[in-house]
Amino acid sequence: MALSDDEVEKQIRQMKQFISQEANEKADEILVKAEEEFNIEKGRLLQTEKLKIDNYYDRKEKQVELQRKIQHSTLLNQARLSVLKAKDDHIKRILEEARQKIGEITRDIPRYQQLLKDLITQGLYQLLEKEVLIRCRKQDYNLIKAIYESAVLAYKKGTGNDCTVTLDDKEFLPPDCSGGIDMYTQQGKIKLTNTLESRLELLSGQMMPEIRSMLFGDNPSRHFRD
Known part of the structure; x- marks a missing residue:
């Protein structure tokens, strides 16, 4: 039995609606999937960069601490040498007084x-x-x-x-x-x-x-x- 033009038109509209709905659902699914993948990748990149930044500042902190220790040791040695020189100078003055x-x-x-x-x-x-x-x-x-x-x-x-x-x-x-x-x-x-x-x-x-x-x-x- 042949379909009338109205029935054909109706079926075409129904098919278009179905296809459009499927397309919208698929698009939504793709968007959700893309959002999930984006968030995962963003989290991975953030974690990687965070680790890089943490490692960078850890190295900087260690370098600063090393420099501080070196400076402290240098100043301490300079102070010790100054004290030793002052003591030696004092002894020399006493011996010179004794010699006189x-x-x-x-x-x-x-x-x-x-x-x-x-x-x-x-x-x-x-x-x-x-x-x-x-x-x-x-x-x-x-x-x-x-x-x-x-x-x-x-x-x-x-x-x-x-x-x-x-x-x-x-x-x-x-x-x-x-x-x-x-x-x-x-x-x-x-x-x-x-x-x-x-x-x-x-x-x-x-x-x-x-x-x-x-x-x-x-x-x-x-x-x-x-």
């Missing part, structure tokens, strides 16, 4: 003469030579001339060895020398310095730990004592 004052002992003639005798005797024991030349300050020449033979006798009594000692009357110790003597053997090849300055330097070197302890207290990092 050691010359005062020469004003006490009997005491200074006994010291000269002891320095000569000690020097003879150290050298253990048969011939020794003594050089002194010009102003000490007569003091030493009066006592050096007794020092030789003390040396001979202690060692059983003879020694010929000559007192240099042509060349003397420099004017800035505080006192004491120089001793020479083997035509000047061997020299023993027994001036007051040299004795002070020797003594201060040996006692430097004790000097530092007296001035600044015990060093907490020092674990052994001589």
Whole structure:
């Protein structure tokens, strides 16, 4: 049975509505799916970028902390060096004051003469030579001339060895020398310095730990004592 034009038109409209509805539903489905995928991708990208940013700032924070530690260590070392320099400068000033004052002992003639005798005797024991030349300050020449033979006798009594000692009357110790003597053997090849300055330097070197302890207290990092 043939359909009338109205019925055909009606069926066409129904088919168009169905197709349109299907298309709309499909489009909605595609949009929802696309929205879901967009949100998933956006979340993934955000998480990735967030991790990058977190890692970047973690590295920056570590770099800043490292720089802070380096700066702190540098400043600490500089402070320690400054303290050490200040301590060394203070010790140098004290030793310089001591060096300037050691010359005062020469004003006490009997005491200074006994010291000269002891320095000569000690020097003879150290050298253990048969011939020794003594050089002194010009102003000490007569003091030493009066006592050096007794020092030789003390040396001979202690060692059983003879020694010929000559007192240099042509060349003397420099004017800035505080006192004491120089001793020479083997035509000047061997020299023993027994001036007051040299004795002070020797003594201060040996006692430097004790000097530092007296001035600044015990060093907490020092674990052994001589």
